[in-house]
Amino acid sequence: ETGVTQSPTHLIKTRGQQVTLRCSSQSGHNTVSWYQQALGQGPQFIFQYYREEENGRGNFPPRFSGLQFPNYSSELNVNALELDDSALYLCASSFPGLNTGELFFGEGSRLTVL
Amino acid sequence: QKEVEQNSGPLSVPEGAIASLNCTYSDRGSQSFFWYRQYSGKSPELIMSIYSNGDQEDGRFTAQLNKASQYVSLLIRDSQPSDSATYLCAVADGGATNKLIFGTGTLLAVQP
Numbered sequence: 001e002t003g004v005t006q007s008p009t010h011l012i013k014t015r016g017q018q019v020t021l022r023c024s025s026q027s028g029h030n031t032v033s034w035y036q037q038a039l040g041q042g043p044q045f046i047f048q049y050y051r052e053e054e055n056g057r058g059n060f061p062p063r064f065s066g067l068q069f070p071n072y073s074s075e076l077n078v079n080a081l082e083l084d085d086s087a088l089y090l091c092a093s094s095f096p097g098l099n100t101g102e103l104f105f106g107e108g109s110r111l112t113v114l
Numbered sequence: 115q116k117e118v119e120q121n122s123g124p125l126s127v128p129e130g131a132i133a134s135l136n137c138t139y140s141d142r143g144s145q146s147f148f149w150y151r152q153y154s155g156k157s158p159e160l161i162m163s164i165y166s167n168g169d170q171e172d173g174r175f176t177a178q179l180n181k182a183s184q185y186v187s188l189l190i191r192d193s194q195p196s197d198s199a200t201y202l203c204a205v206a207d208g209g210a211t212n213k214l215i216f217g218t219g220t221l222l223a224v225q226p
Binding site: 002031033040041042043044045048050055056058088090092094100101102103104105106107108 | 122146147148156157158159160163202204205206210211213214215216218219
């Protein structure tokens, strides 16, 4: 158990809909990042939040957006869902300070877009 | 575009044998390297970190780094069926984030 919790664990949406995924980071971790893992692939970096600000973003379109709250929990929002958005969405928290790849992942939210 | 390459496998080894997993990376300036284990249907779990050339050992696991060859490997000694999982090699992107660049993972199957 990493102490990182995500909800919901599974969800099904249709094309064009919007989805919000939630993450509570491990106590004391002020950095949260989100990854997308398609079937048979490695996780791909979506973005990172540090002290409530987005401070890094991967190659994902603007319809992927996020928030971090004062208690360091986080949300990932995806608008105008496409079939290719079907994936496991992983939230990862890390110790204070940057430039560490020692991430603690939640169990993920598996999104299916029909 | 920074890349991390792994053989997708499956790599099949008998119980008790040494499993050798390999990874290459494209960015010569990379400094930090990680191995994550992912059981089927679960999330990745960090098992090894390595930052300098040579070997880093932790129990049955040894990570090896050769920056000149841009090559990282993971050795698992005395492999157990419980080691059967996908092993993800990851390289830190550097800069101001904790962004990791992952390979596609190698599926390891340890046969009893």
